[in-house]
Amino acid sequence: MPSECRDGFPRFELPGAEPHYAPDRTALPEHLRIEVGLDFDKRSIRGRCTTRLKIIEGGPCAVTFDAVDLEIDEVGDGSGAKLPFTVSPGRLRVDLGERTAGGTVEVAVGYRATPRRGLYFVEPDQHYPKKPRQAWTQGQDVDSPRWFPCIDQPGIKATSEVIATVPRPFSALANGELVGEREGSDGTRTFHWKLDVPHSAYLVTLVAGELESWKEKAGPVELDFHVPKGRMADGKRAMGNTARMMAFFTERLGVPYPYKRYGQVCVADFIFGGMENTTQTTLTDQTLHDERAHLDFTSDPLVSHELAHQWFGDLVTCRTWADGWLNEGFATYFEALWREHDLGEDEFRYEMLENADLYLSEMERYARSVVTSRYHEPVDIFDRHLYEKGSLILHMVRGVLGDERFFRAVKRYLEKHARGAVETRDLLRAVEEATGAELSWLFEPFVHGRGHPQLEVGYAWDPSAKLVRLEVKQTQKVGDGVHHFRLPMQLRLVVAGETRTFDLEVGAREMQSFAFPAAVEPTQCVLDPKNWMLKTVRFEKPVRLWREELGAAPEGIVRAIAARALGKQGGEADVPFLEKAILGDKFWGVAAQAAGALGQIRGPAARDALIRGLAVKHPKARRAVVRALGEFREDPAAAGALLSLLEKSDASYFVEGEAARSLGKTRDPRAWDGLVKVRERPSHQEAIRCGAIDGIVATRDERALKLLVDETRLGLPMASRRAATAALGELEGKREARERLEDLIDDPDFRIRHEAALQLGRLGDAKAIPLLERIPSRKDEDGRVKRRARESVRKLGEGKPQAMEALRGEVDALRRELNRVREELAEIRGRTGR
Ligand SMILES: [Zn+2]
Numbered sequence: 001m002p003s004e005c006r007d008g009f010p011r012f013e014l015p016g017a018e019p020h021y022a023p024d025r026t027a028l029p030e031h032l033r034i035e036v037g038l039d040f041d042k043r044s045i046r047g048r049c050t051t052r053l054k055i056i057e058g059g060p061c062a063v064t065f066d067a068v069d070l071e072i073d074e075v076g077d078g079s080g081a082k083l084p085f086t087v088s089p090g091r092l093r094v095d096l097g098e099r100t101a102g103g104t105v106e107v108a109v110g111y112r113a114t115p116r117r118g119l120y121f122v123e124p125d126q127h128y129p130k131k132p133r134q135a136w137t138q139g140q141d142v143d144s145p146r147w148f149p150c151i152d153q154p155g156i157k158a159t160s161e162v163i164a165t166v167p168r169p170f171s172a173l174a175n176g177e178l179v180g181e182r183e184g185s186d187g188t189r190t191f192h193w194k195l196d197v198p199h200s201a202y203l204v205t206l207v208a209g210e211l212e213s214w215k216e217k218a219g220p221v222e223l224d225f226h227v228p229k230g231r232m233a234d235g236k237r238a239m240g241n242t243a244r245m246m247a248f249f250t251e252r253l254g255v256p257y258p259y260k261r262y263g264q265v266c267v268a269d270f271i272f273g274g275m276e277n278t279t280q281t282t283l284t285d286q287t288l289h290d291e292r293a294h295l296d297f298t299s300d301p302l303v304s305h306e307l308a309h310q311w312f313g314d315l316v317t318c319r320t321w322a323d324g325w326l327n328e329g330f331a332t333y334f335e336a337l338w339r340e341h342d343l344g345e346d347e348f349r350y351e352m353l354e355n356a357d358l359y360l361s362e363m364e365r366y367a368r369s370v371v372t373s374r375y376h377e378p379v380d381i382f383d384r385h386l387y388e389k390g391s392l393i394l395h396m397v398r399g400v401l402g403d404e405r406f407f408r409a410v411k412r413y414l415e416k417h418a419r420g421a422v423e424t425r426d427l428l429r430a431v432e433e434a435t436g437a438e439l440s441w442l443f444e445p446f447v448h449g450r451g452h453p454q455l456e457v458g459y460a461w462d463p464s465a466k467l468v469r470l471e472v473k474q475t476q477k478v479g480d481g482v483h484h485f486r487l488p489m490q491l492r493l494v495v496a497g498e499t500r501t502f503d504l505e506v507g508a509r510e511m512q513s514f515a516f517p518a519a520v521e522p523t524q525c526v527l528d529p530k531n532w533m534l535k536t537v538r539f540e541k542p543v544r545l546w547r548e549e550l551g552a553a554p555e556g557i558v559r560a561i562a563a564r565a566l567g568k569q570g571g572e573a574d575v576p577f578l579e580k581a582i583l584g585d586k587f588w589g590v591a592a593q594a595a596g597a598l599g600q601i602r603g604p605a606a607r608d609a610l611i612r613g614l615a616v617k618h619p620k621a622r623r624a625v626v627r628a629l630g631e632f633r634e635d636p637a638a639a640g641a642l643l644s645l646l647e648k649s650d651a652s653y654f655v656e657g658e659a660a661r662s663l664g665k666t667r668d669p670r671a672w673d674g675l676v677k678v679r680e681r682p683s684h685q686e687a688i689r690c691g692a693i694d695g696i697v698a699t700r701d702e703r704a705l706k707l708l709v710d711e712t713r714l715g716l717p718m719a720s721r722r723a724a725t726a727a728l729g730e731l732e733g734k735r736e737a738r739e740r741l742e743d744l745i746d747d748p749d750f751r752i753r754h755e756a757a758l759q760l761g762r763l764g765d766a767k768a769i770p771l772l773e774r775i776p777s778r779k780d781e782d783g784r785v786k787r788r789a790r791e792s793v794r795k796l797g798e799g800k801p802q803a804m805e806a807l808r809g810e811v812d813a814l815r816r817e818l819n820r821v822r823e824e825l826a827e828i829r830g831r832t833g834r
Pocket of ligand 1: 305309327328331
């Protein structure tokens, strides 16, 4: 298979990726009982897992459990009789003898393990002496069998009990309700948890630690919260909206929260942001934040995402990981729906715009079908296609159906498949059953096909015919899974002060023309004013329409898109309009886009407008202004403004971090000293230190290499070590950078290994290939690190810069040229007084 698709994008499937299929189901688990003792000193476990199985196919019977690196001591049938078994890598096969279909059998497995994945022991060490002692599990996607034997398929469900014995004074959390608790005579405590709703093995959880806890109520549901000692105030700040979210989701879905309790626990060193274990979510402690961070940081996206999963993922589960978007797309969309409910429509639509940007940013890696079973490990597909594109597809479905029908269809989907498993066609079918709408035309190209519509829209007003004529062209390269798309949209014209909305349905073909009546030339011409459809648009309409839309359109999203377009199509004459948007628009997202546009237009007028724009109130808008000032290279005024902001300090950590980043990008001679100094300022998730590190590498100062290598050392915070690791990848041609990255690929923290694998590919030194090639065969390595290593090998092996990188270079050169021309033009205009 060629490594590139026909449209020039790298292929998602890497050499050796095979399709994955679900196994036969001759016996299905009904109930799991996991008794497990944790030995923190030895970082090991001893367990007994009893599975009640229902026989599906009678006759001579056997069951194969997934069991990875478990030492099996014995297998019995629950009544004490031994059962014969065989162990092979990753599997435990138990002979059940002659059985009749429909009967049940218990299989009890005694085992020991020292898990390297699946169950993690966290404790202080010489580098991080303040780290708490904890143990937590992470089953998704395929690691539950590393702490208990199970049939590890998302579509296979059972009720569960976890009976965990931990040393005093630790407590233990698991799924369901606490039904028993006892003190042992040997300094241990045992916690007995039970969940009476069937769920998948990857959702079984166990967390042990010394925690501070509190409870709340959300209607009939018990909420409980657990944080490391001393973090209660930060915990309430992070998770304080849970009860409101619960009420909103329940009301919006028309399907009550499916369980009796919902718990959340924040743990150290967690390997994801959060994990939606049934009734007991695990969150990273990195989401805990102080009051200053709360100014422009919120845990709501994380908290609402994991809560939404309790319906989408836990109650209704993708049958195999190939359809994982049904879990993640819904959870990601419900983050946005919570924002809509809590903060309003502008915020919601802006979040969907950000989701689209994130999905589009993945295009330089690959454009893949959202549903695919061809991967090395399931985690390979947990990417921007699964989350963000998934959410954008649901958003389109809502746009097409309208709110009432959309949520009715979602209710149908949930109720029909509650406690069960789904594939994409089940969603399609539920929509059809609830509303009569058949949406294959939407799912086929967007879910099963690759890419998205790339529209070029030509505009003309025909005064004699009194018509606005639009020519819509789909420019994506069709074939190899990429289709022409059918896009039902609306067009809104403002003509002589009057607003008129028309239907405009783009058909699944390359080119189409439309005409709409307009007695005089319109002042606004907005395609898809709610931005329902996933697409890129290059709309060639007169700049004055964009200006008018920026100033007068009622929707924040339309004003934001207009600001963005002015950055691409506008020039110096648009600066006053953009400045007005920064300081005057009521929605920060518009201000942020306007700032970005000024950063693209450049020139002294844009710079001065941005410097005045620093006075904008909303910290997220201010962050964008500061970011845009970084576009003014070797501009003492821009650098001076950033330096003085850093000197005075800002209310927001993130504005300061961004200012540091931008200061470095200006390459001003004063930048180095300024950055080295602000680097030590404490901030949430090291926002300032990370910004300073990015800024330091952007200065291109020779001293950067030594400083960055030092910033990657153990003992420093993970977030800034990661930023420094990423920065090393910028130092092309530096042998020491490659060598340090090669060391970091053995770092104890997988995030650093992941970053190092990525950056070795970017650095472009083929000497790293042999090392990278060994990563995928590493035992116990995180799948995300393996995937990056494979991609980097492909990139380095091709011996030429990737098409996208070459293109980016060209675009940069063109942009520089354009700015030079713009500046000259401005100068000429100034001289001629125009
Ligand atoms: Zn998720």
